Amino acid sequence: MEVATGRLTAERSGPLAGRIKPPGDKSISHRALILGLLSVGTTEITGLLEGEDVIDTAKVCRALGARVERLAPGRWRVEGCGVGSLLQPEGTLDFGNSGTGMRLMMGVVAGHPITAMLDGDASLRKRPMRRVLDPLMMMGAQTLSQAEGGRCPIVLKGTAEPIPIAYKSPVASAQIKSAVLLAGLNSPGETSVIEPEASRDHTEKMLRYFGAAIKVEPFGESGRKITLQGRPELKPAPVAVPGDPSSAAFALVAATIVENSDIIIESMMMNPLRTGLLTTLLEMGADIEIIDRREEGGEEVADLHVRGAALKGVDVPAARAPSMIDEYPILAVAAAFARGQTRMRGLSELRVKESDRLEAVAAGLRACGVNPQIIGDDLIVEGREEVSGGGLVATHLDHRIAMSFLVLGLATQKPVVIDDVGMIATSFPDFRAQMESLGARFS
Numbered sequence: 001m002e003v004a005t006g007r008l009t010a011e012r013s014g015p016l017a018g019r020i021k022p023p024g025d026k027s028i029s030h031r032a033l034i035l036g037l038l039s040v041g042t043t044e045i046t047g048l049l050e051g052e053d054v055i056d057t058a059k060v061c062r063a064l065g066a067r068v069e070r071l072a073p074g075r076w077r078v079e080g081c082g083v084g085s086l087l088q089p090e091g092t093l094d095f096g097n098s099g100t101g102m103r104l105m106m107g108v109v110a111g112h113p114i115t116a117m118l119d120g121d122a123s124l125r126k127r128p129m130r131r132v133l134d135p136l137m138m139m140g141a142q143t144l145s146q147a148e149g150g151r152c153p154i155v156l157k158g159t160a161e162p163i164p165i166a167y168k169s170p171v172a173s174a175q176i177k178s179a180v181l182l183a184g185l186n187s188p189g190e191t192s193v194i195e196p197e198a199s200r201d202h203t204e205k206m207l208r209y210f211g212a213a214i215k216v217e218p219f220g221e222s223g224r225k226i227t228l229q230g231r232p233e234l235k236p237a238p239v240a241v242p243g244d245p246s247s248a249a250f251a252l253v254a255a256t257i258v259e260n261s262d263i264i265i266e267s268m269m270m271n272p273l274r275t276g277l278l279t280t281l282l283e284m285g286a287d288i289e290i291i292d293r294r295e296e297g298g299e300e301v302a303d304l305h306v307r308g309a310a311l312k313g314v315d316v317p318a319a320r321a322p323s324m325i326d327e328y329p330i331l332a333v334a335a336a337f338a339r340g341q342t343r344m345r346g347l348s349e350l351r352v353k354e355s356d357r358l359e360a361v362a363a364g365l366r367a368c369g370v371n372p373q374i375i376g377d378d379l380i381v382e383g384r385e386e387v388s389g390g391g392l393v394a395t396h397l398d399h400r401i402a403m404s405f406l407v408l409g410l411a412t413q414k415p416v417v418i419d420d421v422g423m424i425a426t427s428f429p430d431f432r433a434q435m436e437s438l439g440a441r442f443s
Helices: 026-037 052-063 099-110 131-136 174-184 202-209 245-257 276-284 318-323 326-335 349-350 357-365 399-409 422-426 431-438
Strands: 008-011 017-020 040-046 068-073 077-079 115-121 142-147 149-158 166-167 190-195 214-219 221-229 262-269 287-296 301-308 341-343 373-375 378-381 415-417
Touching: 008 399, 017 373, 026 040, 026 077, 026 174, 026 202, 026 221, 040 245, 052 068, 052 099, 052 142, 052 276, 068 399, 099 131, 099 174, 115 431, 131 142, 131 149, 131 174, 149 276, 166 378, 174 190, 174 202, 174 301, 202 214, 245 262, 245 287, 245 301, 245 326, 245 399, 245 415, 276 287, 276 318, 276 326, 301 349, 318 326, 326 341, 326 378, 326 399, 349 357, 357 378, 357 399, 399 415, 399 422
Parallel strands: 017 262, 166 190
Antiparallel strands: 008 415, 040 077, 068 077, 115 149, 142 149, 190 221, 214 221, 262 301, 287 301, 341 378, 373 378
């Protein structure tokens, strides 16, 4: 796949109109490939996201013994080798820019008697992995080498007998939870993860879909306890990947802030642990109609009819963060055009994404004439009727920062320039083409 690089400019656009189908959900795509690897037999996947992050996960699955084939656009086949039967990889497992792929695969490697070097690009090498490694060490895996602060490149030695543990996660993180559960697949007993707040539950749902015995129960005020029975025989199952809410978010906000827009977003996943942005935009006064709710591939999906609307500032509670952690950059863009103040609380998790997203979002807003504040882990944006734009935004190799500020530029008085478009391909290869089909102006 040829990837565009360099600067890209977004200019004030006329009303957006038409239909858009967001790419397949990235979280589901990673997990479909990984569970295909860990099943015995053939897993057929449709709607797979063919962004760089997911393609890198497919390559790693091949390196661990799966036969992975692309049959047609979005249609893939995985011939798995089963839990406990992975091959010793011959070379480095390269995850590119994908923190999700690396953290989930750490769990897979940790639960098998293999040794692997896990590495990635310059951006991924800055991201901390220690809080994922800690519970895996409790299960018997060993870190033979690592960069400073638990960063990659990491040489991880797994174990043939993962110790069954009950792990209380310090934060609500689907990646920590998933790594522990994936390591626990090869454990002779029960592995439990207790999380303080409910995080994305795609791993639990998909494990059950592939035949694992897994129990989810409330824990405390708003947490959950997930218990997995080790050594199941995972059975291949067809996976239809729904539209990614994190990718749909860009068209959703663009149509809201560009006056007189009227678009349809097709087949967006409506898992309640992924719809925090939708909930928040509705609270802000967005004109969004949810139509044709249905189930696809074990997840609820729906179409969204979105029209331009005047927004008002709101207070976004910290408890909502796990359901929209990747959408705060684009929410900050919406908040810039809202009447009054929007306060987004409890965003410490944004500091350990592809970039320090909290600082990167604030800096981008300042470059475009908005004056945000960061108080502790809260981001406060004072909205205005007209945003001047005119700035050059540093993306810090972060695809969501890049797309968010391109959306901002569609409604500002002056064009907005991002410094590098290349990383957009990690999650949304057709972003520019799809947005331009609605009437967005990029150059």
